Amino acid sequence: MNHFSYQDGRLHAEDVDLAALADAVGTPFYCYSTATLERHYRVFAEAFPKGTLIAFAVKANGNLAVLKTLAKLGAGADVVSSGELKKALAAGVPANKIVFSGVGKTKAEMRVGLDAGIYQFNVESEPELEALNEVSGSAGKRAPVSIRVNPDVDARTHAKISTGKAETKFGIPWSRAQQAYALAASLKNIEITGVDVHIGSQITQLAPFEAAFTRVVELVGVLRGAGHSITRIDLGGGLGVPYRIDNAPPPEPAAYGAMAAQLTKGLNTQLILEPGRLIAANAGVLVTRVIYVKSGERKHFLIVDAGMNDLLRPALYDAHHDIVPVREAQPNDPRERYDVVGPVCETSDIFAADRDLPRLKDGDLVAILTAGAYGAVMSSAYNVRPPAPEVLVKGGEWAVVRPRMDDDALLATDRIPGWLEA
Numbered sequence: 090m091n092h093f094s095y096q097d098g099r100l101h102a103e104d105v106d107l108a109a110l111a112d113a114v115g116t117p118f119y120c121y122s123t124a125t126l127e128r129h130y131r132v133f134a135e136a137f138p139k140g141t142l143i144a145f146a147v148k149a150n151g152n153l154a155v156l157k158t159l160a161k162l163g164a165g166a167d168v169v170s171s172g173e174l175k176k177a178l179a180a181g182v183p184a185n186k187i188v189f190s191g192v193g194k195t196k197a198e199m200r201v202g203l204d205a206g207i208y209q210f211n212v213e214s215e216p217e218l219e220a221l222n223e224v225s226g227s228a229g230k231r232a233p234v235s236i237r238v239n240p241d242v243d244a245r246t247h248a249k250i251s252t253g254k255a256e257t258k259f260g261i262p263w264s265r266a267q268q269a270y271a272l273a274a275s276l277k278n279i280e281i282t283g284v285d286v287h288i289g290s291q292i293t294q295l296a297p298f299e300a301a302f303t304r305v306v307e308l309v310g311v312l313r314g315a316g317h318s319i320t321r322i323d324l325g326g327g328l329g330v331p332y333r334i335d336n337a338p339p340p341e342p343a344a345y346g347a348m349a350a351q352l353t354k355g356l357n358t359q360l361i362l363e364p365g366r367l368i369a370a371n372a373g374v375l376v377t378r379v380i381y382v383k384s385g386e387r388k389h390f391l392i393v394d395a396g397m398n399d400l401l402r403p404a405l406y407d408a409h410h411d412i413v414p415v416r417e418a419q420p421n422d423p424r425e426r427y428d429v430v431g432p433v434c435e436t437s438d439i440f441a442a443d444r445d446l447p448r449l450k451d452g453d454l455v456a457i458l459t460a461g462a463y464g465a466v467m468s469s470a471y472n473v474r475p476p477a478p479e480v481l482v483k484g485g486e487w488a489v490v491r492p493r494m495d496d497d498a499l500l501a502t503d504r505i506p507g508w509l510e511a
């Protein structure tokens with residue numbers, strides 16, 4: 090469910106006409122819907138027992154305005170760098186709702202988390218435990234820690250976003266989990282709080298989650314038996330979203346929450362969830378204008394003004410995004426098969442191959458759907474292209490929440506060393 094729909098023949102974000110918005114802010118641009126973000130957050134939060142911490146995965150969409158929208162609803166944050174941590178704090182997420190994940194936290198980043206007083210560190214290796222112990226000792230603190238365990242389950246998702254198999258870099262191997270907890274307990278400046286697991290992203294079945302959570306629940310029993318105090322279970326993120334309108338929808342949050350609640354019933358632990366994609370993906374679109382329609386020998390290319398530097402997912406993961414015209418197509422409009430491509434000088438700069446669309450011409454607008462997660466956050470200035478700006482809509486209002494840099498501002502980021510100055 091999202092709040093992008095046709096009204097008076099044109100695609101709107103809530104009550105804002107995307108064609109008018111394109112004229113006002115220029116193309117390409119990301120557009121996020123407040124009502125959709127809020128709805129997704131609420132539906133997800135309501136699916137879990139009271140007291141569950143819903144820590145939005147900032148890496149999915151780190152725009153301050155998006156984070157603030159969620160923070161106002163009570164969301165916490167799952168961060169993977171000190172930069173994300175500072176953004177979450179700046180957006181009003183209280184430190185005691187922030188969890189710090191990631192395999193490569195530096196000591197400097199740990200210090201930022203400790204000084205802020207975050208809720209917990211999700212630690213992914215023994216050397217990280219030792220480093221955190223050292224940093225928290227020198228800060229005169231004890232670091233709250235959940236250890237991320239790798240349950241060695243197949244998430245049945247794209248290999249590049251699968252994290253719960255033994256051969257990925259994530260988490261402590263299942264066979265060493267108990268030793269890792271023993272190590273943590275022996276470290277003076279570490280306070281064990283719970284267990285953490287995250288098996289991947291865009292997971293469209295409950296079975297892999299269920300397999301992982303079942304293992305985690307068993308581990309909680311074993312760890313408690315060994316005298317560790319386990320008061321929280323962080324189940325990670327990863328519930329998928331429908332990228333194709335015509336595919337079977339992924340499981341509902343309610344079913345996911347009921348499964349998690351059932352498995353952890355009686356353990357008397359707080360649950361933590363780290364959804365990213367599920368909250369943000371369908372709350373955003375990337376609006377782009379057709380620059381040229383080019384006919385090759387075998388194909389028609391729709392060359393649009395957004396590129397892989399704006400939205401990397403198709404190039405990186407072969408991801409599918411539905412694409413729709415901003416002007417509503419009529420049933421009898423002629424149709425055409427297009428490769429929808431960007432201007433970047435890479436063959437992988439393609440948003441869709443052989444896509445059936447109403448016939449389009451230069452100047453027409455299209456919206457690339459389900460682009461609110463892992464979209465703008467992954468953008469770059471490759472080809473010295475200023476990344477697409479971001480706009481947040483609320484009802485009939487809109488605001489640019491990250492402006493477009495101009496070419497000169499991009500140019501001004503480089504420096505000439507002294508020996509090249511004449």
Ligand SMILES: *Cc1c(COP(=O)(O)O)cnc(C)c1O
Binds near residue numbers: 148364
């Ligand atoms: C990426 C990530 C998430 C968010 O995953 P989604 O699929 O966007 O819900 C949560 N936790 C961790 C540790 C992650 O790396």
